[in-house]
Amino acid sequence: MPVSLRDSLNRPVRDLRISVTDRCNFRCVYCMPKEVFGRDYRFLERRELLTFEEIERTVRNFAGLGVTKVRLTGGEPLLRRELERLVEMLARIPGLDLTLTTNGSLLPQKAALLAEAGLRRVTVSLDSLDDEVFRAMNDVDFPVERVLAGIEAAAAAGLRPVKVNMVVKRGLNEESVLPMARYFRGSGHILRFIEYMDVGHTNGWRLDDVVPAAEIVSAIDAEHPLEPLDANYHGEVARRYRYRDGSGEIGVIASVTQPFCGACTRARLSAEGSLFTCLFATKGFDVRALLRGGASDEELAEALSGVWRARTDRYSEIRSAETLDLPKVEMSYIGG
Numbered sequence: 253m254p255v256s257l258r259d260s261l262n263r264p265v266r267d268l269r270i271s272v273t274d275r276c277n278f279r280c281v282y283c284m285p286k287e288v289f290g291r292d293y294r295f296l297e298r299r300e301l302l303t304f305e306e307i308e309r310t311v312r313n314f315a316g317l318g319v320t321k322v323r324l325t326g327g328e329p330l331l332r333r334e335l336e337r338l339v340e341m342l343a344r345i346p347g348l349d350l351t352l353t354t355n356g357s358l359l360p361q362k363a364a365l366l367a368e369a370g371l372r373r374v375t376v377s378l379d380s381l382d383d384e385v386f387r388a389m390n391d392v393d394f395p396v397e398r399v400l401a402g403i404e405a406a407a408a409a410g411l412r413p414v415k416v417n418m419v420v421k422r423g424l425n426e427e428s429v430l431p432m433a434r435y436f437r438g439s440g441h442i443l444r445f446i447e448y449m450d451v452g453h454t455n456g457w458r459l460d461d462v463v464p465a466a467e468i469v470s471a472i473d474a475e476h477p478l479e480p481l482d483a484n485y486h487g488e489v490a491r492r493y494r495y496r497d498g499s500g501e502i503g504v505i506a507s508v509t510q511p512f513c514g515a516c517t518r519a520r521l522s523a524e525g526s527l528f529t530c531l532f533a534t535k536g537f538d539v540r541a542l543l544r545g546g547a548s549d550e551e552l553a554e555a556l557s558g559v560w561r562a563r564t565d566r567y568s569e570i571r572s573a574e575t576l577d578l579p580k581v582e583m584s585y586i587g588g
């Protein structure tokens with residue numbers, strides 16, 4: 253495997269996030285607000301989506317360039333029909349750690365199929381245990397209980413440890429931080445708090461809406477003492493802490509207050525096959541055109557390496573009043 257592929261800031265490519273659909277059955281207010289993603293919104297059509305074969309070919313090429321971790325996401329990835337077939341195809345690529353991020357709504361039906369197909373772990377998003385708060389945040393009246401059932405189904409299918417992602421937005425669900433910590437402490441699942449980010453253009457982001465990760469850690473530490481843990485690997489985005497009494501760990505993803513661009517080894521492939529080298533990118537590279545235009549594997553690998561080599565992105569480190577107004581793509585499109 254060529255270990256020499258580096259971007260302009262000497263960062264290797266290690267992780268690939270693949271959005272398998274831009275559609276979702278939730279309308280989380282911070283991600284796909286109903287006013288924008290309503291009846292008239294034009295989602296991608298089936299023929300515009302990369303096929304499973306096209307995704308697999310892209311992943312194989314990326315694996316040859318150093319990618320060792322693939323995460324399927326969206327939109328809601330479990331809405332993509334027969335996703336387990338894609339999982340099975342990707343699981344055959346040697347040396348790949350394969351995971352998935354989901355809102356959990358379809359896990360009770362899908363967890364066992366996905367595990368059998370070769371999925372290793374899942375991350376489930378859950379923003380509150382308070383039903384009223386959660387229903388208001390997903391904005392489709394989806395109950396907490398059914399996401400909890402999804403988490404348990406995943407654990408029972410062996411997709412462990414389940415990571416649970418909670419986006420924290422000031423004034424919306426900050427009161428849910430401690431109840432979530434109490435609930436998941438000792439459960440074997442790993443709760444991770446995510447600072448609310450200014451992705452896309454539709455969520456009306458303001459810095460005041462961000463609850464800094466340090467504030468979250470100190471609130472939990474005051475109740476259940478914590479100590480920092482080392483990162484599992486270089487470029488890990490979550491800062492990890494363990495409960496001093498041995499009852500598990502939590503993570504915080506502080507992309508606003510403690511940006512981690514310097515160690516970012518991640519590329520993203522949108523559902524229609526555009527390659528982005530930053531979550532905050534404005535323009536992608538059209539991999540689908542190459543795939544459908546008869547490019548050879550060598551040509552494909554050369555193009556992917558070229559995109560990575562030219563990469564200069566460090567948006568979160570230079571985030572400022574000026575960058576706020578730049579055009580950006582939506583998270584549901586590019587894949588969170």
Ligand SMILES: C[S@@+](CC[C@H](N)C(=O)[O-])C[C@H]1O[C@@H](n2cnc3c(N)ncnc32)[C@H](O)[C@@H]1O
Pocket residue numbers: 276282283325326327328329353354355375376377417418419446447448449450451455583584587588
């Ligand atoms: C875009 S979703 C896609 C996968 C799946 N639908 C889900 O919700 O897990 C991936 C992750 O991005 C997070 N997310 C979405 N918008 C965000 C924002 N503005 N700031 C921080 N995290 C966000 C979600 O909470 C979720 O954990």
Ligand code: SF4
Pocket residue numbers: 276277278279280283284326327328355377584
């Ligand atoms: S965060 Fe996930 S579940 Fe919520 S709207 Fe975005 S894609 Fe859908």
